[in-house]
Each structure stands twice: as C-alpha cells, then as structure tokens.
Amino acid sequence: MSGSPYAVPAIVLITVATLAIGAFGYRISRTTSDFLVASRTVSPRWNASAISGEYLSAASFLGVAGLVMTYGADVLWYPVGFTAGYLAMLLYVAAPLRRSGAYTLPDFTEARLRSKGLRGLATGFVVLIGWLYLVPQLQGAGLTLSTVTGAPAWLGAVVVGVVVTTNVAVGGMRSITFVQAFQYWVKLTAIAIPAMVLLVVWQARDDGAGRLTADSPPSFGQATSVRVRTEAEVVVDRPVTVTVDGTETRWAPGPHLVRAGSRLDFPAGTEVPRVRDGPRTEGATWARPLSGLTGDHPLFATYSLILATFLGTMGLPHVLVRFYTNPDGRAARTTTLVVLGMLGVFYLFPTVYGALGRVYAPQLLLTGTTDAVVLVLPGAALGGLPGQLLAGLVAAGAFAAFLSTSSGLLVSVSGVLSTDVLGRWSGEHGSVRDFRRSATVAGVVPLLLALQVGGLGLSTVVGLAFAVAASTFCPLLVLGIWWRRLTPVGAGAGLLAGGSLSVGAVLLTVLGPERGGWPGSLLAQPAAWTVPTAFAVMVLVSLATPRRIPPDVGRTMLELHAPDSLRLR
Amino acid sequence: MDERPERPAPPQRVRVVLAGERRARPDPARREIEEQTLVGEVLVRGLIRTQLVLAVRVSALVAVLFGIQPLVFALAPHLAETEVAGLRLPWLLLGVLAYPLIFTVALGYVRAAERNEKDFADLVDRE
Numbered sequence: 001m002s003g004s005p006y007a008v009p010a011i012v013l014i015t016v017a018t019l020a021i022g023a024f025g026y027r028i029s030r031t032t033s034d035f036l037v038a039s040r041t042v043s044p045r046w047n048a049s050a051i052s053g054e055y056l057s058a059a060s061f062l063g064v065a066g067l068v069m070t071y072g073a074d075v076l077w078y079p080v081g082f083t084a085g086y087l088a089m090l091l092y093v094a095a096p097l098r099r100s101g102a103y104t105l106p107d108f109t110e111a112r113l114r115s116k117g118l119r120g121l122a123t124g125f126v127v128l129i130g131w132l133y134l135v136p137q138l139q140g141a142g143l144t145l146s147t148v149t150g151a152p153a154w155l156g157a158v159v160v161g162v163v164v165t166t167n168v169a170v171g172g173m174r175s176i177t178f179v180q181a182f183q184y185w186v187k188l189t190a191i192a193i194p195a196m197v198l199l200v201v202w203q204a205r206d207d208g209a210g211r212l213t214a215d216s217p218p219s220f221g222q223a224t225s226v227r228v229r230t231e232a233e234v235v236v237d238r239p240v241t242v243t244v245d246g247t248e249t250r251w252a253p254g255p256h257l258v259r260a261g262s263r264l265d266f267p268a269g270t271e272v273p274r275v276r277d278g279p280r281t282e283g284a285t286w287a288r289p290l291s292g293l294t295g296d297h298p299l300f301a302t303y304s305l306i307l308a309t310f311l312g313t314m315g316l317p318h319v320l321v322r323f324y325t326n327p328d329g330r331a332a333r334t335t336t337l338v339v340l341g342m343l344g345v346f347y348l349f350p351t352v353y354g355a356l357g358r359v360y361a362p363q364l365l366l367t368g369t370t371d372a373v374v375l376v377l378p379g380a381a382l383g384g385l386p387g388q389l390l391a392g393l394v395a396a397g398a399f400a401a402f403l404s405t406s407s408g409l410l411v412s413v414s415g416v417l418s419t420d421v422l423g424r425w426s427g428e429h430g431s432v433r434d435f436r437r438s439a440t441v442a443g444v445v446p447l448l449l450a451l452q453v454g455g456l457g458l459s460t461v462v463g464l465a466f467a468v469a470a471s472t473f474c475p476l477l478v479l480g481i482w483w484r485r486l487t488p489v490g491a492g493a494g495l496l497a498g499g500s501l502s503v504g505a506v507l508l509t510v511l512g513p514e515r516g517g518w519p520g521s522l523l524a525q526p527a528a529w530t531v532p533t534a535f536a537v538m539v540l541v542s543l544a545t546p547r548r549i550p551p552d553v554g555r556t557m558l559e560l561h562a563p564d565s566l567r568l569r
Numbered sequence: 570m571d572e573r574p575e576r577p578a579p580p581q582r583v584r585v586v587l588a589g590e591r592r593a594r595p596d597p598a599r600r601e602i603e604e605q606t607l608v609g610e611v612l613v614r615g616l617i618r619t620q621l622v623l624a625v626r627v628s629a630l631v632a633v634l635f636g637i638q639p640l641v642f643a644l645a646p647h648l649a650e651t652e653v654a655g656l657r658l659p660w661l662l663l664g665v666l667a668y669p670l671i672f673t674v675a676l677g678y679v680r681a682a683e684r685n686e687k688d689f690a691d692l693v694d695r696e
Contacts, residue, residue: 073649076663083668084631087675091624095682213657288649289642289659302639330686333679340675344668351664482621554610558602561617563686566599566693 004379006392007148014186014396015163018403021179022167044331048338050177051322053184055082055339056346057133057405058140061187061398063459064347066371068354069364070279071293072286074302078459079347081309085466086343089314090336095329096481096560097320104416105320105473112480114550115488121495123420125472126317128503130413131446132465133316134406136458138450140371141402143458147372148395157450160399164406165443168414169436177325179407183400188346190397194378194390195352201381202356211359217281218362222268226363231260234273234366242266272362281365286358297521300528308467308527314477315469318408321415328564353377371458374398414439464506471498471530475538481560483542484553490542498534502526598693616689620682627678634670638662 060082067075102108106122109115138157145156167179211218217237233255240251243265244258255276258264266272274281279293290298313319326332357364357373360381364370375398378390417438418431472495479486479494505526515523522529542549550556601609642649642659651658656665 073657073659073663076660080635080663080667080671083671084635087631087671088628090675091627091678287657287660288646290639290649299639299643303636306635306639330683333682337672337675337679341672344672347668348665351660482617554613557617558613561613561620562602563690565686566690 004148004388004391004395006388007395010392010396011145011148011399014183014399014403015159017182018163018179018400019167021182022170024178044326044335044338046177046181047322047325047331047335048342049181049184051180051319051335051339052342052346053180053182053187053400053404054318054322054408055086055343055405056184056187056401057462058137058398058401059459059462060346060350061191061401062140062144062371062374063136063457063462064350065353065357065374066457067459068351069357069370069373072291073289074291074294074298075459076351077302077305078309078463079350081306081466082313083340083343083347084310085313086336086340088310089319090333090340093314093320093477093481094323094332094336097477098323098326098332099329099560099562099564101559103324104412104419105317106416106420108480109476109491112550112556113486113488113491114552115492118488118492118495119420121492122473122476123416125468125495125499126416127413127442128499129315129465129469129472130317130409130442131449132468133318133462134409134413134446135450135453136461137402137406137409138447140458141399142450143369143371144375144395144398144402147369147375148391154451157447160402160406161443161447161450164403164410165439168407168410168443169439180404183404184342186400187397187404188342190393190400191346191349191353191374194394195349197386197390198356198377198381199352202359212283212355213287214283216271216283217274218272218283218358218365220266220268220270220272220362221360224266224363226264226266226366228258228262228264228367229260231258233257233276235276236271236273238271240266240270240273242270266363272365274365275368278368283358295521295524296516297518301521301525304525304528305463307531308463308470308525311474311527311531312466312468312470315473316465317412317416318405320473321408321412330564350374356381410439410443413442417442461510464510467525467527467530468499468502468506470527471502471534474531475534479535479538479542483539484557485542485546485549486538487542487545487548488550489545489548490538490540493541494534494538497537498530501533502530505530598695602693612689612693616685619685619689623678623681623685627674631671631674635667 060079064075064079067078097108100108100111102111105126106119109122110119138161139153141156141160142153143156145151145159146153235255236251237253239253242249242251245262251273256273272281285291285293290302292298295301322335323332326335353374354370357370357377361373361376364373364376374394375391378394379387381387382390414435415438418434422434422438475494475498476491480491505523509523512523514520598609598612602612638659649657649659653661
C-alpha cells in the first residue's frame with residue numbers, strides 16, 4: 001500500500017482547482033458556440049496545452065507504465081502510436097477539417113456528403129467511441145483513489161464522473177479549455193519530477209540495469225507484504241520461503257494456490273512468483289521485443305497495434321472536436337505541431353516507471369495491478385517524506401488526467417447528442433439547455449458502465465477504442481477530405497463494415513473465452529484487417545454508386561483546401 | 570478523369586472591359602476558382618494533389634522508419650540486445666528517439682505545406 005498522507009490533499013486540491021477554473025469559464029460561456037467550440041477564439045498556445053492535457057488520459061498517465069512493466073519492449077508502440085497518430089492527423093486532417101466549419105464529426109459528415117442518414121450513423125459511432133474511452137478513465141480514477149487511500153473503487157469513479165459532468169454542463173468547451181491547459185502542466189510536472197528523482201536514486205544505489213535484463217524473474221528488493229484479493233495460482237521457479245497468513249511455509253518450484261484475502265510476506269531477495277497462465281516474468285524476455293509476452297503472434301500483433309494507434313487518433317471524437325476551436329486552418333496546423341512536441345516530452349517518462357517498477361515494486365506483477373505502478377513507485381522506492389510527497393504529486397497528476405480527458409470526451413459526446421439528437425427540435429445547433437441535458441446523460445451512462453463492468457487493463461480498453469476509431473472515422477475523414485468520389489452510400493457502408501467488425505472483435509475479446517493462436521491474435525488486435533476492410537468497402541461501394549456523389553463536391557473541396565489567406569469560398 | 574454529370578458545358582465567360590475604365594477587379598484566377606469553371610477546378614485540384622503527395626511522402630517516410638523496426642528485430646535478434654548510450658537499441662529507438670523524430674518530421678511537413686499554400690496564393694493573386 002502506498003498510503004501517502006499527501007495524496008488525498010493533492011487530489012482534493014486538483015479537483016477544487018478544476019471546479020474553480022471551470023467556474024471561471026461559466027462566467028464567460030453564454031452562447032452555444034461558446035459551449036461547443038469556445039467560439040473559435042482559442043489561440044494555438046492555449047489550445048496546444050489544452051489538447052495535450054486532454055489527450056493524455058489515464059491510459060497515458062498510468063496505463064502505459066503498467067503495460068511496460070508487464071510486457072516490456074513490445075508495448076512501447078502504444079505511446080509511440082499515440083504520438084504518431086497525431087502526426088497522421090496533422091498530415092491528413094488538421095487544416096481541412098477546421099476549414100470545413102463543422103462543429104462536430106457528424107456535422108462534417110453532413111457538410112461533405114449531404115446525407116442525414118449518414119449523419120445519424122456518425123453520431124452513433126461518436127457516442128460509442130466516446131463512451132468506450134470514458135469508461136477506463138472513470139475506472140482509472142477508481143483505481144487511483146483506492147490505491148492511495150484504500151477507498152472503495154467506485155468512489156473515485158463517482159467523484160470524477162460528477163465533477164466532470166458538472167464542469168461540462170456548467171461551462172462547456174470554453175471553461176474546460178482553461179482547465180485542460182492547466183492540467184497538461186500538472187501532469188507533466190507530476191510525471192517528470194518523480195521519474196527524474198527515481199532515476200537519480202536508482203543510479204546512486206547502483207541496483208543496476210543488470211537486474212532488469214537478467215534471465216530470472218524479478219526479486220523483492222526488501223521484505224514485502226502482499227495482500228492477494230482474488231484466489232490465484234502462482235508459480236515459482238526456485239524454492240521460496242514465504243509467510244502465508246502468519247505461517248511460515250516453504251514453496252517448492254511449481255504452482256501454489258493462494259486463497260482470496262490472504263496475506264503473503266516475502267523476505268528480501270526472494271523471487272517474485274508469477275501468475276500461472278500469465279505472462280512470463282524473466283528480465284531477459286521482458287527486455288526483448290517480439291518475445292511473445294503479448295500473444296502468440298507478436299509480429300502480427302505489433303503491426304496491427306501500429307495501425308490501430310497511428311490511424312485511430314484521428315477518429316477519436318474528443319481529439320477532433322478541438323480542431324474546431326482554432327481560428328483558422330493554419331492555426332490548426334500550428335497547434336497540432338506544438339501538441340506533438342508536448343506529447344513527445346511527456347511520453348519520455350512513463351517508461352521509466354514501468355522499468356523501475358520491476359526493481360522497486362515487483363509485487364504488482366504478482367497481484368496483476370501493474371496499472372498502479374506510477375502511483376506506488378515513489379513510495380516504494382524512496383520511502384519517508386520524499387516518497388510521500390512525490391506520491392501525492394503523482395496522485396494529483398493521475399486525477400488531472402482523468403478530469404481533463406473525461407471533460408473532453410464528455411464535451412464531444414454531449415455536443416453530438418445536443419446538436420444531432422436534441423437539436424433537431426430546437427434549431428441549428430441546439431440550445432445551451434439541450435447541451436446541458438445531453439451532458440448529464442452522456443456522463444451518467446459511462447459512469448454506470450464503469451461501476452458495473454469488471455476491470456480490464458486501462459490501456460487495453462483504450463486500445464480497443466482506437467481500433468474502432470481507426471476502422472470508422474479514419475477512412476471517413478481521409479477519403480472525405482482527399483477523394484472527390486466518396487458517396488454517402490459508400491461512406492455508410494464503410495462505417496458499418498469497419499464499425500461492426502471492430503466492435504465485434506472487441507466484444508469477442510473482452511467477453512469471450514481466452515483464445516490462443518491466430519483467432520486470439522486476430523481478435524485482440526483487429527486493426528490490421530478491419531481498417532483495410534473499411535477502406536476497401538468505402539471505396540468500392542462509392543465507385544459503384546457514382547450518381548450519389550454530392551453535386552457541390554467541387555465547392556466543398558475548395559472550402560476544405562483553399563488557403564485561408566485567399567478567403568475563397 | 571471524373572465523369573461529369575450530363576449537362577451542357579457552361580458558356581465560356583468573356584470579360585468585356587471598356588477602354589479607359591479603371592476600377593479594381595478581382596484577379597481572373599480567383600474568379601475562375603470561385604465560379605467553379607473548368608480552369609478554376611483544375612487549379613484547385615492541382616493544390617489538392619500537391620498537398621496530398623506531400624502528405625503521402627511524409628507518411629511513407631514515417632512508415633518506413635518505424636515499420637521496419639519490428640521486422641529488423643525479428644530477423645536480427647542480436648540487434649535487440651545491442652546497447653547504445655547505456656540503453657538497449659529497441660528501448661532507445663522507441664522509448665526516446667521516436668519522439669524528437671516525429672516532431673522533426675512534423676515541423677518539416679508544416680513548413681512544406683505552408684509553402685505550397687503560399688505558392689498557390691501567389692499564383693492566384695498574380696494572374
């Protein structure tokens with residue numbers, strides 16, 4: 001347990017600051033345009049901070065480190081992919097999308113393809129992807145709060161859910177922009193400072209990289225006590241002396257059953273048992289790429305993951321909605337460039353936690369809660385006051401992550417619900433009241449899901465959201481912006497094909513039994529086949545329905561691509 | 570080439586200027602584009618193509634630089650254990666160098682894209 005007395009005050013401080021900054025936004029948010037797109041007055045610098053703050057979710061702050069700790073070199077593609085996906089957006093989407101003048105993704109869809117039915121379909125997918133991405137944020141909040149305070153897991157989820165819904169309903173995009181900008185800097189500080197301190201300490205103690213890449217599993221650096229929550233079978237490769245619920249026992253090499261709620265005390269230097277049927281834990285395997293820790297077909301899984309992350313970013317609704325807040329297309333490009341820099345700086349740090357976690361907090365491998373390594377590591381490695389202070393800092397950073405990403409997701413989902421569902425009755429873009437109603441619904445549903453659905457790894461669920469986004473909105477955006485011959489029929493067919501295949505694969509992976517071999521690999525990382533399929537369907541069906549090409553496509557393309565300085569319309 | 574929907578070609582626009590009359594007039598190229606004539610459309614398509622080619626080239630560069638890594642490490646596993654600057658190569662490449670690389674590529678792209686737009690704007694305003 002990493003109970004730092006500074007954690008709760010830090011979390012409270014962040015939460016209060018969030019509400020306060022959000023309240024400031026309330027005083028200046030009056031119109032629907034304010035709520036949806038901050039009336040397009042956000043400068044690139046603010047916007048870049050806000051986008052970075054919003055983008056760095058629980059998956060980035062906690063999940064990446066957790067993945068690195070368990071799976072090693074192969075999962076470095078997650079943060080690289082999250083960043084490269086932004087580059088893909090810069091290349092293909094940033095400026096044209098801003099120039100389209102649309103408020104939301106379904107807005108863009110209708111402006112480009114002139115089809116109400118397609119607009120409805122796009123709305124459905126925005127909500128689906130948004131919720132798919134929101135649930136792990138709320139669960140991450142629950143994990144954070146329960147890790148640092150021992151509170152029940154639902155409390156963190158509820159706190160974040162309520163705060164974010166309130167903020168968004170009260171001030172919309174305008175107010176959360178300030179919040180998110182502030183939180184990027186909080187997150188960067190929160191992850192960078194402890195990481196740098198830990199690196200220095202690690203070098204000083206000379207625990208050595210040798211331990212990380214040894215052929216044996218990690219061992220406990222000091223006497224460690226572990227409480228096992230659910231019954232599990234664990235395996236040791238060497239004889240181990242362990243005290244189980246107060247009784248000293250000697251474990252022979254092989255599997256041993258540990259009952260739920262039991263407490264294991266390991267002396268220093270003992271090998272860390274691994275979960276039976278779980279990934280192998282030897283250092284050498286961990287340090288090597290393509291070592292098979294993530295599945296049976298590591299090369300395929302790696303390329304599929306690359307595809308999902310590189311192409312999925314542009315399809316994430318909370319990312320896209322930020323483009324509409326820029327003054328013009330050129331600013332949109334510049335903002336994206338700055339964001340890339342900010343993300344790159346941030347992602348240097350989670351890997352440090354993942355690696356050092358194996359040295360200082362290896363018990364997380366045993367309990368399977370490696371997502372908590374960022375929270376646990378400062379206390380475990382440093383101890384005493386410095387450890388507690390830093391633990392408080394990372395807890396605040398984690399909470400900042402949930403608050404900002406959830407805000408962005410909620411604004412985008414509320415935005416489409418209010419314009420495309422409620423707005424039909426009350427005018428062009430829906431009223432402010434519609435937005436607030438939508439915000440409430442959009443916030444409550446994922447909260448209920450987060451409380452009900454069992455825990456999968458944070459980054460796993462986020463990765464699945466990327467796969468769905470890559471299979472639906474990526475083809476729609478890329479073809480819509482660059483190809484004249486896209487038709488609404490083709491776009492709809494592609495959305496349905498890519499969407500149903502990727503969602504189906506996601507559901508089968510999440511709900512179905514463990515599958516090995518090719519079926520398991522194909523379903524766990526579906527992007528490699530769902531994305532090309534979606535593109536192919538969109539292209540082929542569009543070519544087959546040429547009479548459905550919107551008649552004003554020339555004008556639309558002009559609007560998307562003409563340089564802002566010419567003001568051609 | 571796109572199939573044009575069946576309709577008669579729009580009449581050629583003829584500009585009639587009375588001698589001696591001086592008044593500000595929009596550039597012919599700009600009018601062509603705004604009025605969606607054939608010439609205008611060709612100009613815009615040219616810009617779109619230029620930008621798309623740029624984007625695809627940059628994508629290809631990134632795809633190659635990153636895409637070959639899994640293959641290289643699969644085919645030459647001893648490279649995965651080579652150490653450079655105290656870090657093993659896969660960790661150095663993906664954990665550290667990837668980010669400045671992506672940023673540099675992005676910077677180059679933004680400059681090139683803006684240059685394309687500026688060239689197009691000059692072309693339109695010059696004629």
